[in-house]
Amino acid sequence: MARAAALPRLTWLPATISDVRRESATATTLRLDVDDWPGHVPGQHVDLRLTAPDGYSAVRPYSLASAGGSGTVEITVDTTPGGEVSTYLTQGARPGHHLEIRGPLGKWFVWDTSDTEPVQLIGGGSGIVPLMSMLRTHDAQQHPAQMRLLYSLPSAVHMLYRPELASLHAEGTVTFLYTRQPTAASTRPPGRITADDLRQHAINPDLKPSAFVCGPTGFVETVLTLLVGFGYDPERIRAERYGEGSST
Amino acid sequence: MTITEGFVGKASPQGVDLPPGQHLARGFPVLSAGPTPLISTSAWECTVTTTTGHKHVFDWTRLHQLPAEDITVDIHCVTRWSKLGTRWRGVPVEALLADIDDPTAAHVMASSYGGYRTNIPLADLLGGRAWLVFEYDGQALSPEHGGPVRLLVPHLYLWKSAKWITGLTLMATDQPGFWESLGYHRYGDPWLEQRHSRD
CATH class of the missing domain: 3.40.50.80 (Nucleotide-binding domain of ferredoxin-NADP reductase (FNR) module)
Incomplete structure (x- = not known):
């Protein structure tokens, strides 16, 4: 109980796209500005929520690409043909656009930097x-x-x-x-x-x-x-x- | 509620045989912007030019050293005919680009013998979605259908599948080709009925 209480509640935070960078012909990296972002450890992911003007919304998980401990929130998205979210993120997203983020998520697939093994x-x-x-x-x-x-x-x-x-x-x-x-x-x-x-x-x-x-x-x-x-x-x-x- | 600007959700129809506004063609109509050039296989070549101006020339022999595939696809012409299950043989465009280091490339201008040009996002030429084809229905590709070698990008309107292909020029930014300068749509997705620039 005590341990659970120490974890911050997982809430949706507003995020603003601050940079859009093409990584390859099909993939794009997005940098997000998030107030009160708690930071992440390498290997973790986030959920992104996109909402259309008619209220339709979609949630997808994306791994964080930026270094842990840097405070920088960057994801890289590859196009999935016909994928409604990846199509927006790789082609429609522009600096200044708004979406929501929650995380960081995942405690298993993470590299603990206190380990010194190869x-x-x-x-x-x-x-x-x-x-x-x-x-x-x-x-x-x-x-x-x-x-x-x-x-x-x-x-x-x-x-x-x-x-x-x-x-x-x-x-x-x-x-x-x-x-x-x-x-x-x-x-x-x-x-x-x-x-x-x-x-x-x-x-x-x-x-x-x-x-x-x-x-x-x-x-x-x-x-x-x-x-x-x-x-x-x-x-x-x-x-x-x-x-x-x-x-x- | 946080609205994501530019996000519209699901757009493409599912389980539909023909894109909107299209009908089936019985034969294989010919639509060209100009006269049909006659190019022998020994004279044919296609030059891939990078954004930095480096040129990689593929002639008939070199093209056939790349792995060829049989392709069966539906094709859709902006003049509203579609043809289902057409059979082609050719080399994926990706195979021509494998050794080309050009990270700033995002768009491609395809150019034809005769001067025709059409623009396509580079991503649309990768991933097994575009080929340089040299056979149709088991026969050498005839000149009126773009032989000896044409581009085939079947998920876009057929004007993007440049006949008599002779050049793929990689570009950092998009530029309009022939029809695209004349009011046709820059991208040309038949399922979104992107026929004209204001569609």
Whole structure:
């Protein structure tokens, strides 16, 4: 009882879009101004509520992309063909527009920055978003833990956070796994993530890493099986799934 | 109540065979803005130009080195005919863009032999929704239907599917093409009946 009472009530807060930034041909990042925003830890998400002039409203969850502890509220939305909310957020949203937000939500798929063990991140498609919050938090804090990312995506035109990830790729922190169209520079044949990809690019299981896996359901299932087979401790793997078998 | 400006909720009709205002065509009518150019496969090429001016040229041979797909789709012409279940073979536009690093690109101007141009958001050319096609109904694509190679973007009105394609120019901002400068809609979604610029 005492613990429950200590939690702030989850209420809808008014939010104003303050910045709209295109991330790729299909995805957009929105920065929101929220009074009394309590802050978030990397990996958490929020609910957004949109209301049309006729009173129709729709609620969708979105992962936070901005660094934890920064006070900045940024989400990245990828277009779902025919999706009423994603279509507005990726194409109709403009600075100054109003919506409502509640959160931050989620206590499971979060990176505790007091942990010093290595962290392996594996994202498929827009599953990269909460992992980007972890990478940005790691970077902002100059965190001593080793952190690596494997990012599975159809082709380079779908890449989110391209400038940031390109520099992390140059440092060897990020590996791109193209499922459909590789770039000329990549020697890996296009396709879904394999055990070989883990052996070549993931943190060695002997180092007792934790792992965060986020993406479409099928992708996450595949990765979890591979990680355990590779020797990762299932107790140290956290996963977040979305969609119904949507492809990466 | 907080109203979200610009949010309208569900817009597209469900379970409807034809977009509003369309009727079925029996044959395959031809609509062109100009004369039919005759281009041999050996002369044909399509140049992808980035926003920074870099050019990537695809000729017949290089196009056929990319993975081709069979496509069966409904097509809708702004002149109100639709044709269901048309069969094509071609290469996804995304395959031509795979090695192109151009993060500022958001729109594309497709250009044809003969000078026709039409603008399309880049996102609409990705994700298995647009192709460069070179076969129709199991046969080489005939010149009157855009051969040897045309663009196919079946989820938009057919004027967006530029015939005799020879260029895809990536652009940071949208610009109107041929019909779009003449009062046709910039986007052209048949399900929203976006025929004219004021629709």
